[in-house]
Amino acid sequence: MLIQKGYKIEKMIHYMILTILAILFLLPLLWMLFASIDTGAIQALKMPEKLTLDNFKAILTDQTILRSFFIGIGISGSQAILVVLTCILAAYPLSRYSLKYKNSFMMTVLFMTSLPMTAVIVPVFQLFLYLKFQDSLIAMTLFLTASSLPYGIWMMKNFMDSVPLDLEESAWVDGASIWQGIKKIVAPLMLPGIFTVAIFTFTGSWGNYFVPYILIQTPEKMPASVTIFQFFGNFGMVNYGKLAAFSVIYTLPVVVLYTISQNFMSKGFSLGGATKG
């Protein structure tokens, strides 16, 4: 009886702490949502006086901003596709063949996964200058693709390991080539894994401000991550409503993709499969 009472009080304290933490976590985001639909948005969080969609209209009719959104989708989209294709190719022999150097290869990949990408940008910049790649969106996308390969290969290999070999073998017996086996059997069976890698890549790239800021010079070529930063520098301190609306629109694709990816990752989250070795 006494234990039960103590347990109940304890549980209530738990709920209280969690509620307070949740509110503290929510407040900064709530400001963004409220300010974006408020005619007189200010720096502090407040209920909107009058609801309006003008802020969104202003952002969505701005040609520069719209263009940067399309460039951003182009970069992140092609990066995601390239990462998926190269990673399937790389993961196949690592998952299917018994290779002598496989273990050291996977260890190298895991090692590279953890290196801070920020640190290679100075030599990459120099490399781009030397190869006359500066200001090239294609070269930058290739660099971003390379930077996502370590975790992409790691994840893809683990996903591919769970596709049984027998199905493929019977296809070979029926005369299918390795390519056909990958295309018709392996890839469809690991579609959730493919989408997870693609979404992960797209999301990371969509929010990447640093790389395009360093490697691209022409303002017309900047993706959304850079234009939103510049908008903040130029108008952010004056027009909070528009900045908030811009932020909401810019955040939306990531939220949608994350929600979709949740359906694939039903098994939850255990260090991204890294513990499976």
Next chain:
Amino acid sequence: MKLETSITMQQKKKKLSDPVKAAIFLVPSWLLLLIFFIGPMVLTLFFSFTNLALTGVEASQLRFIGFENFTRMFQDPEFRTSVWNTIIFVFFSAVLGQCFFGFLIAFLMKEKNKTFRRIVGLIIIAAWVTPEVVVSFCWVAFLGDSGTANWLLGIFDIKPIAWLFTFPMTSVVIANMWRGTAFSMMVFQAALDDIPKDIEEAAIIDGASRWQVIRHITVPMVKGTIATNMMLVTLQTLGVFTLIYAMTGGGPGVSTATLPLFMYKQAFVSYQLGYGTAISFVLLLLGAIASLIYMKTLRVKV
């Protein structure tokens, strides 16, 4: 009979050319990695011993200057400050902040109402999903002179504080903690779910207090996860640039300039690329060490 031979033939054929086929499959990824990842890393080592610069007399003639960049770096008070700032930023926002709050939330959420768990989890994860730039805006507004934080203080009759000027490091640490806690929370949730329920229950029946259970059962059982998670968040936080750059620009003065910001300033503001690469080399080295420790703790777990 015919079928069997065809299988063995297939297998034989496959086995013979495995390494060759594997090489073909691996060409695209290796090519990309070599040009854009491993190549630049080797270049880092090379350029950090040169006087590489974008402007001035040095720009026209590249030459080896030995350890000059490194001696200059270790004598540079700004470098020492940035190393110190990096340690503080990583330790308080990641190792302490994200790990602690991530564990606390994951632990408290155990055996709670499902809808409640869902809502709280969603709010924490929302902070994590939000792009770094937007996180910075939200916090600049939140901590602004007339922002929400000061409005809340006003309720308790406390005068407004210019957070980003008076407590710049605390501000960026809190913002990064806010952003990253979800990752640790999810990692710990998965680990805590794996602990068999009866072990804790048995201890409680034996008269152990809640605190004793946490100290002697729960924490030891997720020790491996705690170590792995600490390394992962350290690695993620080591390279943080955008969040700090957007919030304080490394200032006021150099008070929030971590290594990535210092590197950026030397390489792209002062155009001293050689010196900048020397700093990136240090950053890479720190990451490599942390990465090796991480892999070692991981192997213990496997």
